[in-house]
Amino acid sequence: MDALPIDLSHPAIQDYLALVRLQVLTPLSLLINIAALVVCTILTTPTIAEVARLRRADIALPPGDDALHREALERQRDGRVREVDEEAVWGGE
Numbered sequence: 001m002d003a004l005p006i007d008l009s010h011p012a013i014q015d016y017l018a019l020v021r022l023q024v025l026t027p028l029s030l031l032i033n034i035a036a037l038v039v040c041t042i043l044t045t046p047t048i049a050e051v052a053r054l055r056r057a058d059i060a061l062p063p064g065d066d067a068l069h070r071e072a073l074e075r076q077r078d079g080r081v082r083e084v085d086e087e088a089v090w091g092g093e
Contacts, residue, residue, distance in 0.1 A: 006013055041047075046054070 008014070008017075
């Protein structure tokens with residue numbers, strides 16, 4: 001009983017073993033990935049929600065400029081202004 005009854009060097013057997021490994025390892029790696037994500041989520045401080053609450057996004061407009069920018073875009077869309085004068089919208093530098 002020291003040898004297997006099948007020829008492991010046969011291409012069809014090698015393909016079958018590769019598929020079996022794939023079917024076993026793919027769900028296993030997915031479970032490991034989910035477990036790692038859960039552990040990191042529990043251990044990470046501060047959470048992403050806390051960071052988002054504490055720090056605004058860099059691309060966000062300041063609160064006062066948001067309404068002014070929206071108004072300028074609406075005027076441009078409606079055709080009331082051909083181009084938005086950036087100096088008028090954002091102030092002179």
